[in-house]
Structures are given as C-alpha cells and as structure tokens.
Amino acid sequence: MDHSGKALFVEIGRVARAQGIKGEIRIDSWTDWPERFLAGGRIFFQNQEGEGTWHEVVRMRFQGRTVILKLEGIDDRGQAERLRGAVLKIRNSDRPPLEKGRYYIGDVVGLTVKTEGGRVIGKINEVLKMPAQDLYVVRGASREILIPAVRQMIKKIDVEAGIMVVDPVEGLVEDHED
Numbered sequence: 001m002d003h004s005g006k007a008l009f010v011e012i013g014r015v016a017r018a019q020g021i022k023g024e025i026r027i028d029s030w031t032d033w034p035e036r037f038l039a040g041g042r043i044f045f046q047n048q049e050g051e052g053t054w055h056e057v058v059r060m061r062f063q064g065r066t067v068i069l070k071l072e073g074i075d076d077r078g079q080a081e082r083l084r085g086a087v088l089k090i091r092n093s094d095r096p097p098l099e100k101g102r103y104y105i106g107d108v109v110g111l112t113v114k115t116e117g118g119r120v121i122g123k124i125n126e127v128l129k130m131p132a133q134d135l136y137v138v139r140g141a142s143r144e145i146l147i148p149a150v151r152q153m154i155k156k157i158d159v160e161a162g163i164m165v166v167d168p169v170e171g172l173v174e175d176h177e178d
Contacts, residue, residue: 009044009089010106012036018080019068025080027067027088034060036090037067045086052086103157111164113138113147116155121145121173124164136164145173 016026027037037043037060046052059070074080095104105127113121113136122140127149134149147153147166156165 008092010092010095010104011087011089012043013067013088015045015083015086015088016066017084018077019063021077022070023074023076023080024068024070025074025083026063027069029067033096034062034067037069041090044089045083046089047083047086052089103159107159108136108157108164111157111159111162113164113166115173116165116167119173121166121168147172 012031013027013029016028018024019026029037037057039057039059041057042054043057044052044054055071055074057069058072061068074083092106098104108127109124111124113124115121122138122145124136125139125144126137128135128137128146136147136149138145138147147168153166153168154164155167156163158164
C-alpha cells in the first residue's frame with residue numbers, strides 16, 4: 001500500500017491453465033482492456049502462497065474470448081502449468097487513464113456514500129457487473145443496499161475525498177434505514 005492506503009497493484013486476471021506444449025497459458029481476464037496483455041507488457045504473477053515474479057509478454061492471442069499468453073522464459077507445458085492459479089497484477093500507475101466520469105472499480109470500492117442532504121448511507125463494499133448497468137453494493141450499519149450506477153442517481157464521485165453523493169429514488173434508502 002502507498003501512503004494514502006491505496007493498493008499499489010490491481011488484479012487483472014488469473015491463470016486458468018497451460019495451453020498446448022510450448023509454454024502458453026490461458027487467462028481468466030478480469031479487465032475490460034485486453035490490450036493490457038499486449039506483447040512487451042510486464043505483468044506480476046502471484047501464486048497462492050503470496051510469492052510472485054514479473055514476466056514479460058512475448059505474444060497475446062485470442063481463442064474465442066479467451067486470452068492466451070506466451071511469456072518470456074516460459075517455454076514448455078511444465079513451466080506454464082506451475083503458473084496455474086496465479087493472480088496477474090499490474091501497478092496502479094500502469095493503468096491507462098479513463099475518460100472523465102469513468103472510474104476503476106478498485107477506486108470506487110470503499111467510498112462513503114451520502115445523500116445530497118449529507119446523510120451517510122454506508123460504504124461501497126462491491127460493484128456488481130450487470131447487463132443493464134453496474135450496481136454499487138452499499139453496506140450500511142445493518143443492511144446492504146443496491147444502488148444502480150446511473151447518472152440520474154449518482155450525482156458526484158470524488159475519489160480523492162472518498163465520497164459518492166447520490167440522489168436515490170424514493171423508498172430506496174428510506175425503506176432501509178438503520
């Protein structure tokens with residue numbers, strides 16, 4: 001963690017398994033930007049014991065929607081298989097900038113959610129990716145509330161200040177008061 005308490009790394013996927021006999025690996029991608037896996041990029045692979053190593057991507061390809069990577073120094077199936085289950089991470093500072101009004105999930109989780117009147121509803125515990133829109137899971141003192149990530153409801157997000165201001169529809173918060 002850095003001085004502000006933010007994690008230095010962000011998780012972008014997990015090694016599902018080895019692919020073929022030449023050291024390629026199949027990735028369960030957790031990112032909306034598969035360009036992160038392009039050749040020349042460096043990714044940190046952390047195993048289940050918490051140990052990790054940096055690897056440079058030599059080649060990326062898709063098999064359907066699955067990302068297949070070839071890494072520098074991983075040249076056979078046995079070496080690739082030893083990476084199974086490893087979590088892929090990049091430095092927060094290596095994330096591409098987002099357009100105004102868009103936020104990384106990791107930056108939104110933990111924000112304090114308040115109404116426009118200043119009443120604290122709770123903290124964002126999780127973001128659910130749904131077909132229509134994301135849902136913010138806000139944990140109050142005794143309940144969770146799902147708040148749709150729509151402009152009509154989300155009035156302000158200030159990551160630096162650690163707050164999100166919302167104008168919830170009638171009944172959403174009142175019915176869930178602590």
